[in-house]
Amino acid sequence: MEVSEAIGSRRSIRRYKNDSIPPEFVDKILQAGQLAPSAGNLQGREFIVVQDSTTKDRLSDAALKQRFVRDAPVCIVVCTNLPRTKNKYGSRADLYVLQDTAASVMNMMLQAVDLGLGTCWVGAFEENRVSEILKLPQGIRPVAIIPVGVPDEVPDMPERLGAEIVHYDRW
Numbered sequence: 001m002e003v004s005e006a007i008g009s010r011r012s013i014r015r016y017k018n019d020s021i022p023p024e025f026v027d028k029i030l031q032a033g034q035l036a037p038s039a040g041n042l043q044g045r046e047f048i049v050v051q052d053s054t055t056k057d058r059l060s061d062a063a064l065k066q067r068f069v070r071d072a073p074v075c076i077v078v079c080t081n082l083p084r085t086k087n088k089y090g091s092r093a094d095l096y097v098l099q100d101t102a103a104s105v106m107n108m109m110l111q112a113v114d115l116g117l118g119t120c121w122v123g124a125f126e127e128n129r130v131s132e133i134l135k136l137p138q139g140i141r142p143v144a145i146i147p148v149g150v151p152d153e154v155p156d157m158p159e160r161l162g163a164e165i166v167h168y169d170r171w
């Protein structure tokens with residue numbers, strides 16, 4: 001698949017078929033996350049792969065009861081690892097680790113499209129509850145839950161702002 005086709009056809013998928021996902025597909029998606037750029041190549045990010053149904057159920061509750069989090073066969077919780085980047089970059093690291101995670105999330109979502117899978121970037125959740133469910137150590141913050149599954153819907157593309165947000169040479 002062309003990159004432009006993956007970018008253009010990716011949609012947030014919130015309904016999944018019951019089919020499971022082969023482990024090699026999960027590995028490929030994780031590898032795509034690893035290959036994303038990061039500040040100083042410090043890779044201030046961590047990936048927690050959740051397949052246990054009780055844990056997914058609890059994550060779904062923590063994500064304001066967004067049920068598709070529970071229904072997806074796999075969820076990848078992407079976290080920042082601030083200590084890994086902070087030593088080198090000080091206060092800039094707060095922004096860098098968020099960018100490190102965002103870049104990896106997008107790579108993983110596009111890789112999933114190429115594998116015929118659907119994802120959704122879930123950012124609405126109670127952070128403390130997710131941290132507790134996943135036993136995250138100090139300094140590790142969950143920023144996105146990415147449910148992954150075989151799509152069971154074909155959503156329309158939500159409108160984009162287009163030229164309104166593009167500026168040339170100055171604001």
Ligand SMILES: Cc1cc2nc3c(=O)[nH]c(=O)nc-3n(C[C@H](O)[C@H](O)[C@H](O)COP(=O)(O)O)c2cc1C
Nearest residue numbers: 010011012014066120121122123124125155157158
């Ligand atoms: C930071 C962030 C947080 C998001 N959180 C949620 C969420 O909690 N639940 C959800 O259903 N979609 C969530 N989304 C998905 C957006 O709603 C979606 O990307 C947007 O409506 C555009 O649709 P598209 O992804 O199909 O292009 C989030 C997206 C981003 C980037």
